Amino acid sequence: MMKYFLIIITLLLSNNLAYTQDKNSANQVLEKTYEKLEKINSLSYDLTRELNYPSNNYNAISKWECYYFFDLHDNPIGTKFQITNSSSIDVFNGTEYFSLIKEDKTSEIQNNIKKEDFGSKSYFYNSILTLRNILPIIIADNSSDKSVIDTLISGKTYKKVKINIGKRRIQNLGEDFDKMETDYNFIYTLLIDTKTYFPKEIIQSNDKNSDFIKTSFENLNIKPIAPNENSWFYSTYRKEYKKAEKLSQITKLSLGSEAPNWKLNQLDTKKTFSLDELKGKVVVLDFWIKNCGYCISSIPFLNELHKKFKDKDFILLGVNAYDTDEKINEFYKKYGLKYPVLTNGNLVAKDYGVYVFPTIFVIDKSGKIIYLDNENSDRNQLEKIIQEALK
Incomplete structure (x- = not known):
């Protein structure tokens, strides 16, 4: 009996030692990567972010060209940047962001x-900037499960570091973890080049389903050609680009005001909705258009919002401003919207002062506006406001 007991103890100690060694090996790889990233003065790379949610029949890919100049002096995020995609150019010169x-x-x-103003930018989600900030925290975090293996991709060797951080999610800027109330754990898999120890990709997944978010870094250059000095200043572009009015300036409505009534048809049905008929419910209106990356990337969140509150005195309605029914239907099926979509919403958008997409309104049970914001909506705040309004 004692012999078997000693065997079990030995096996347990061996497994624990192997686990500790695996965690230490993973930390050693992460430390090398952090040392590389921390020493960089400037950086450019092509960023691809893939959102793949089979559970929602949703897939979307976004691409950016990124240039960073790391500057810790009087800079809220420690870097200047110029980030470009097919629709826009974002510039932060350390003082002004445009x-x-x-x-x-x-x-x-x-x-x-302020630093928190950058938290919702899509191109910072699991980015190299995120890694540069979060790696020391991950390395010091003994509660995370970490492992590392060697892998060969297209003839090139990489370290694949897997990190299970539990019911926490890495913040966009990598300042810390956000605690999450989910029924699954968050898993991050880093693919790291064994020659340079720079990251190749980050995959965020979970232990419940096959949904994932993958950010990939191509053409990484730590000595890029610097952009023209004048390209950092807003004044350079004033002749070519006119200043857009902010949502708060152009909307006719304000918090606490009565939401105008409307009556619209639901897509592909004879059913109509009117705001007056929805009195007694908390109403979320998501104004959107087809050709809008932010509109696409917000769908999984809106689907979850609909699922969470649909059995209460609540309704979420997508209001399309001006696309044809045919185009709306294609979009609806392709991206798997779970909530009702209303069509011919152009006049309603004008009545509500909506010229930026997506724009979200929350209307309480009495018909008053209690929330309005555009694509930079704080999702946690939005959800809290809905919960309060349902009480």
């Missing part, structure tokens, strides 16, 4: 910007 919209040649500018 966005140039290519299609309509408009611009938006923010002065005295």
Whole structure:
């Protein structure tokens, strides 16, 4: 009996030792990566982010070209950047942040910007900037399960580091973890080049289903050609780009005001909705259009919102401003919207002062507006407001 007991103890100690060694090996790889990233003065790379949610029949890919110049002096996020995609150019010069919209040649500018204002930017989600900030925290975190293996991809060797951080999610800027109330754990898999120890990709997944978010970094250059000095200044673009009015300036409505009534048809049905008929319910209106990346990327969140509150005095309605029924239907099926969509919403959008998409309104049971924001909506705040309104 004692012999078997000793065997079990030995096996347990061996497994624990192997687990500790595996965690230490993973930390050693992460430490090398952090040392590389921490020493960088400037950086450019092509960023691809894939959202793949089979559970919602949803897939979307976004691409950006990124340039960073790391500057810790009087800079809220420790870097200047220029980030470009097919629709816009975002520039932060350490003092002012501005966005140039290519299609309509408009611009938006923010002065005295704070660190938290950058938290919702899609191109920071699981980015190299995220890693540069979060790696010391992950390395020091003994509660995370970490492992590392060697893997060969297209003849090239990589370290694949897997990190299970439990019911926590890495913040966009990598300042810390956010605690999550989920029934699954968050898993991050880093693919790291064994020659340079720079990251190749980050995959965020979970232990419940096959949903994942993958960010990939191509053409990484730590000595890029610097952009023209004038390209950092908003004044350079004033002739070409006119200043767009902010949502708060152009909307006719304000918090606490009565939401105008409307009556619209639901897509592909004879059913109609009117705001007056929805009195007694908390109503969320999501104004959107087809050709809008932010509209697409918000769908999984809106589907979850609909699922969470649909059995209460609540309704979420997508209001399309001006696309044809045919185009709306294609979009609806392709991206798997779970909530009702209303069509011919152009006049309603004008009545509500909506010219930026997506724009979200929350209307309480009495018909008053209790929330309005555009694509930078704080999702946690939005959900809290809905919960309070349902009490």
